[in-house]
Amino acid sequence: MISVSGIRGRVGEALTPEVVASYAAAFGAWARGTIVVGRDSRVSGPMFHRVVLAALQSVGCDVIDVGMAPTPTIQLAVEHHHAAGGLAITASHNPIEWNALKFIAPSGLFLSAAEGAEMREAMARGIPRATWDCLGHVTLDDDAIARHIDAILALPYIDVPAIRRRAFHVALDCVRGAGATMMPALLDRLGCRVEAINMQTDGRFPRPPEPVADNLGELEDLVRRSHADVGMAVDPDVDRLALVDEIGKAIGEDYTLALAAGAVLRHTKGPVVTNLSTSRVVDDAAALGGVQVIRAPVGEVNVAVRMRDEGSPVGGEGNGGVIVKDLHLGRDAPAGAALVLQMLLDANAPLSRIISQRPRYAIVKEKLDRPAGSLDSVYTALRTAFAGAGVDTADGIRFAWADRWVHVRPSGTEPVVRVIAEAPTEAQARELVERSRSYLSGQ
Numbered sequence: 001m002i003s004v005s006g007i008r009g010r011v012g013e014a015l016t017p018e019v020v021a022s023y024a025a026a027f028g029a030w031a032r033g034t035i036v037v038g039r040d041s042r043v044s045g046p047m048f049h050r051v052v053l054a055a056l057q058s059v060g061c062d063v064i065d066v067g068m069a070p071t072p073t074i075q076l077a078v079e080h081h082h083a084a085g086g087l088a089i090t091a092s093h094n095p096i097e098w099n100a101l102k103f104i105a106p107s108g109l110f111l112s113a114a115e116g117a118e119m120r121e122a123m124a125r126g127i128p129r130a131t132w133d134c135l136g137h138v139t140l141d142d143d144a145i146a147r148h149i150d151a152i153l154a155l156p157y158i159d160v161p162a163i164r165r166r167a168f169h170v171a172l173d174c175v176r177g178a179g180a181t182m183m184p185a186l187l188d189r190l191g192c193r194v195e196a197i198n199m200q201t202d203g204r205f206p207r208p209p210e211p212v213a214d215n216l217g218e219l220e221d222l223v224r225r226s227h228a229d230v231g232m233a234v235d236p237d238v239d240r241l242a243l244v245d246e247i248g249k250a251i252g253e254d255y256t257l258a259l260a261a262g263a264v265l266r267h268t269k270g271p272v273v274t275n276l277s278t279s280r281v282v283d284d285a286a287a288l289g290g291v292q293v294i295r296a297p298v299g300e301v302n303v304a305v306r307m308r309d310e311g312s313p314v315g316g317e318g319n320g321g322v323i324v325k326d327l328h329l330g331r332d333a334p335a336g337a338a339l340v341l342q343m344l345l346d347a348n349a350p351l352s353r354i355i356s357q358r359p360r361y362a363i364v365k366e367k368l369d370r371p372a373g374s375l376d377s378v379y380t381a382l383r384t385a386f387a388g389a390g391v392d393t394a395d396g397i398r399f400a401w402a403d404r405w406v407h408v409r410p411s412g413t414e415p416v417v418r419v420i421a422e423a424p425t426e427a428q429a430r431e432l433v434e435r436s437r438s439y440l441s442g443q
């Protein structure tokens with residue numbers, strides 16, 4: 001599967017060494033310069049890692065190899081080395097049979113649609129290979145993770161001595177992903193007592209690796225057993241963070257950005273940017289901080305670019321992806337973890353109480369077959385049905401009221417339309433989905 005900022009597939013099916021080599025070489029030929037390479041912990045990671053290094057050398061690119069590392073660490077290393085680009089070998093939260101290449105631009109952001117298209121056009125014209133005397137060289141960078149930790153602790157929003165004095169007790173689940181290379185060291189620097197599970201970095205995920213509440217039963221048990229202040233789960237490439245409260249209940253990854261944003265907005269004001277499908281809990285956090293929410297089309301790079309354009313200090317996605325502009329414009333679970341600890345310190349209250357003091361919503365998500373023909377007539381009918389709502393057409397169509405919204409969006413990768421609604425109760429959210437569905441299936 002080819003997307004704007006990468007390729008992904010099942011190992012041994014669509015994703016072979018030949019395919020990975022072609023795209024890595026094409027990316028190197030397009031970027032023309034030094035490329036930073038890193039990977040998550042997947043079983044297929046070392047194989048594709050060797051393929052990527054050779055492919056980049058073959059087009060004359062020097063490589064800085066950071067080895068196994070979180071995706072945000074690789075993004076930061078691109079910026080640190082002023083590299084021409086980066087390649088992260090990771091399928092993020094996808095199951096074990098998947099792997100992928102993610103292309104990183106010199107800015108440290110993932111490739112934009114225009115950059116991705118440019119690269120694929122160059123690929124179609126043929127990839128120029130280097131002769132023996134112009135092959136690239138590989139050097140190792142063992143300090144990328146240490147630099148990343150230092151950069152987080154240097155953020156003006158993190159009061160390291162105060163967090164250390166509080167000596168938080170943290171339960172941690174790294175799902176045998178790359179998180180184990182960084183999260184324990186970060187939490188140690190923050191003076192935390194850590195009880196951890198799934199810290200082997202062998203990529204043999206013991207459960208579905210997406211850190212959604214349904215997958216965090218083992219971490220919930222660990223929090224209860226160890227009487228931790230908070231449970232933290234990261235996905236295999238450590239750009240998403242989900243929390244478990246001190247009672248041992250996964251609070252849902254929607255809350256990660258809302259809570260982390262609070263720690264930033266205490267110190268600096270500016271809009272929070274998130275995507276059109278993210279929960280209203282982010283709006284409530286922004287309101288507490290006295291700032292606006294700006295919604296960008298779904299896709300990390302869309303949020304990152306909008307943050308840059310709007311001067312937004314903090315943003316991200318409702319899937320647990322927190323972006324802190326002063327660090328870098330990419331989702332960063334370790335930064336999210338430090339901000340959540342700061343927020344817990346500032347609030348001086350247990351996480352369950354903080355959550356119970358905020359408005360609650362229910363989200364309902366449906367995937368419907370995409371009707372034949374244009375969706376414009378559907379959108380027109382929905383505008384009539386939902387007259388009076390605020391309308392946003394940046395990505396499909398989204399209708400918003402004071403306490404609820406519904407987003408109808410054609411998928412970029414499947415012949416389906418996603419319908420997502422959020423409201424104070426599940427029945428109200430479901431009603432918004434059902435009303436939208438009637439126009440989609442009635443066409």
Ligand code: MG
Nearest residue numbers: 092093237239
């Ligand atoms: Mg990820």
